[in-house]
Amino acid sequence: xxTFSKGLEGIVAxxxxxxxxxxxxxxxxxxxxxxxELASKSTFEETVYLLxxxxxxxxxxxxxxxxxxxxxxxxxxxxxxxxAGVPTDAEPMHVLRTMVSALSMYDPNPNENTVEAARDKSxxxxxxxxxxxAAFDRGRRGLEPVTPDTSLGFSANFLYMLNDKKPTEAMVRxxxxxxxxxxxxxxxNSTFTARVIISTLSDMYSAITGAIGSLRGPLHxxxxxxxxxxxxxxxxxxxxxxxxxxxxxxKERIMGFGHRVYKAKDPRATELMTLAKQLADDTGNADLYExxxxxxxxxxxxxxxxxxxxxxxxxxxxxxxxxxxxxxxxTPMFALSRIAGWSGHVIEQLADNRLxxxxxxxxxxxxxxxxxxxxx
Ligand code: COA
Numbered sequence: 150x151x152t153f154s155k156g157l158e159g160i161v162a163x164x165x166x167x168x169x170x171x172x173x174x175x176x177x178x179x180x181x182x183x184x185x186e187l188a189s190k191s192t193f194e195e196t197v198y199l200l201x202x203x204x205x206x207x208x209x210x211x212x213x214x215x216x217x218x219x220x221x222x223x224x225x226x227x228x229x230x231x232x233a234g235v236p237t238d239a240e241p242m243h244v245l246r247t248m249v250s251a252l253s254m255y256d257p258n259p260n261e262n263t264v265e266a267a268r269d270k271s272x273x274x275x276x277x278x279x280x281x282x283a284a285f286d287r288g289r290r291g292l293e294p295v296t297p298d299t300s301l302g303f304s305a306n307f308l309y310m311l312n313d314k315k316p317t318e319a320m321v322r323x324x325x326x327x328x329x330x331x332x333x334x335x336x337x338n339s340t341f342t343a344r345v346i347i348s349t350l351s352d353m354y355s356a357i358t359g360a361i362g363s364l365r366g367p368l369h370x371x372x373x374x375x376x377x378x379x380x381x382x383x384x385x386x387x388x389x390x391x392x393x394x395x396x397x398x399x400k401e402r403i404m405g406f407g408h409r410v411y412k413a414k415d416p417r418a419t420e421l422m423t424l425a426k427q428l429a430d431d432t433g434n435a436d437l438y439e440x441x442x443x444x445x446x447x448x449x450x451x452x453x454x455x456x457x458x459x460x461x462x463x464x465x466x467x468x469x470x471x472x473x474x475x476x477x478x479x480t481p482m483f484a485l486s487r488i489a490g491w492s493g494h495v496i497e498q499l500a501d502n503r504l505x506x507x508x509x510x511x512x513x514x515x516x517x518x519x520x521x522x523x524x525x
Contacts, residue, residue: 151508153510156409158409162336162341162505163336163341163344163494163498164501165335165336165494165497166180166203166497167179167180167200167203167333167490167493167494167497168180168200168333168334168335168490169181169335170334170335170410170411172408172410172411172412172413173412173413174413175411175413175414175415175416175419175458176416177334177415177416177417179196179199179200179332179333180199180200180203180204182199182205183416184329184330184416184417184420185416185419185420187199187329188326188329188330188420191329192302192325192329193302193303193304193325193328193329193332193486193489194211194214194215194218194302194303195211196328196329196332196489197214197275197332197489198210198211198214200332200333200489200490200493201268201271201489201492201493201496215302217272218272218275218276218303219276219299219300219301219302219306220299221272221273221276221277222276222277222279222280222297222298222299222306223280223296223297224277224280224281224284225252225255225277227255228248228251228252228255228277228280228281229284229294231248231251232244232248232281232284232285232288232294233284233288235247235285237288237289238289239285240365240477241282241285241286241477241478241480241481242361242364242365242371242477242480242481242484243365244281244282244285245278245281245282245285245361245481245484246358246361246362246365248281248285249274249278249281249354249357249358249361250354250355250358252273252274252277252354253352253354253355256270256273256354259352259353259354260352261352262347262350262352262353262499263499264496264499264500267353267492267495267496267499268492268496270353270354270492271353271488271492271493271495271496274353274354274357274488274492275303275488275489275492278484278485278488279297279303279306279307279310279485280294280297280310282307282311282478282481282485283295283307283310283311284310286311286475286478287310287311287313292313294310295309295310295311295313297309297310298310301315302321302325303325303328304321304324304325304328305321307324307485308320308321308324308472311474312473319428319431320472320473323424323427323428323468323471323472324472326420326421326424327421327424327465327468327469327472327482327486328482328485328486329486330417330420330421330461330465330486331417331461331465331482331483331486331487332486332487332489332490333487333489333490333493333494334461334487334490335410337369338363338364338366338368338369339360339361339363339364339369339370339487339491340360340487340490340491340494341363342356342359342360342362342363343356343357343359343360343491343492343494343495344356344494344495344498344505345359345505346359346360347495347498347499347502348498348502348503348504348505349504350502353492353495356491356495357488357491357492357495360487360491361484364480364483364484364487365480367404370462370480370483370484370487371480372404372405372460372462373405373462373465373466373469373479373480373482373483374466374476374477374479374480375404375405375462376404376405376441376462376463376465376466377466377469377470377476377479378404378476379392379403379404379405379444380437380440380441380466380467383440383444385436385440386436386439386440386443389440389443389444389447390443390447393444393447393448393451394447394451397451397452403444403448404462404463405459405460405462405463405464405466406448406452406457406458406459406460406463407457407458407460408458408460411456411458411460412456412458413456413458414458414459415458415459415460415461417460417461418458418459418460418461418463418464421461421463421464421465421468422442422459422464424464424468425437425438425441425464425465425467425468425471426438428467428468428471428472429467429471431471432471434467434470434471437467437470437471438467441463441464441466441467445459445463465479465482465483466479469482
């Protein structure tokens with residue numbers, strides 16, 4: 150039995166109880182709960198618990214999970230020196246990928262693959278990655294790293310470590326919503342990468358490192374940086390029409406639009422659109438939102454018939470900008486959140502593993518003669 154599907158479109162390659170996507174109707178659920186419910190009512194910590202346990206925690210469970218995460222905020226000794234040693238002009242995604250790989254060397258049992266060990270490693274990686282990104286960003290600005298504050302939640306602590314200043318409630322909530330909405334998304338490319346790697350019974354660090362490498366591509370998580378670059382190229386709302394039409398005529402892609410699974414508006418884009426508008430108004434960036442919205446309307450008129458709508462990356466760009474993040478930190482933000490989903494999928498894969506090993510259609514020659522080198 151062989152089926153060839155370029156890009157594996159339409160191929161069911163795994164089973165999951167973590168998230169569900171209905172691409173036709175624009176629905177995303179984490180363990181059955183619509184993303185809009187979680188974005189408006191949950192916290193990132195609670196959402197991670199949901200993804201890893203496939204149920205919401207009660208008060209005691211959430212308090213224990215949160216304090217366990219906070220107790221792990223500080224990086225292993227030696228990691229800060231390692232981060233300080235990387236070139237300051239390195240791309241943050243390359244730094245994050247390299248440093249997550251390096252974390253394996255500080256784990257006395259990096260290859261332990263029991264479900265319990267995998268959960269423990271996931272919690273460490275989730276707790277440490279914000280410190281990696283913040284320490285690198287401060288280092289390249291000539292600033293010392295900020296010691297994490299265990300009295301703060303995941304989102305507040307990250308923004309505090311980045312800026313050495315306690316963030317406002319509004320910024321923390323906005324960042325938390327970004328973390329919630331990016332946490333998991335079916336068998337997307339990076340999650341598939343993580344599952345493929347762990348299916349050899351490799352290790353959690355290798356799986357997450359590979360997933361970060363996948364995520365940074367402009368067709369995947371790297372698109373949020375592409376959206377921001379596009380918004381920067383458009384001087385004002387009135388220029389959006391000519392800009393978008395020019396790109397479509399040249400058959401170029403508009404970043405933040407289109408999706409392999411969604412043929413309707415990505416529900417995460419709906420959540421982030423509301424958030425982006427509010428933040429843009431509050432931070433004096435209304436022009437960014439207006440440009441984005443103008444692009445969405447032009448795209449709706451031109452390509453909605455082909456099922457091309459805004460995806461998660463479209464409005465997250467404006468949101469991250471308004472939170473005060475530098476452009477090259479946008480994709481690392483996606484990674485900080487998606488670590489929750491990747492590790493949930495690794496744990497799920499380990500619990501019922503079978504090696505991923507597809508086949509390939511060979512299209513080269515057969516029985517070719519071996520020509521000696523001096524006759525070629
Ligand atoms: N802008 C313009 N046209 C687009 C488009 C975009 N962002 N995304 C897809 N299309 C068009 C393609 O040109 C193609 O048109 P054609 O049939 O006339 O040639 C058609 O839609 C199908 O595209 P295809 O590349 O086969 O779809 P895919 O499922 O392989 O690709 C993405 C999905 C996400 C890679 C693609 O939509 C894309 O490149 N989007 C921009 C990057 C992005 O935002 N990525 C983040 C995803 S969350």
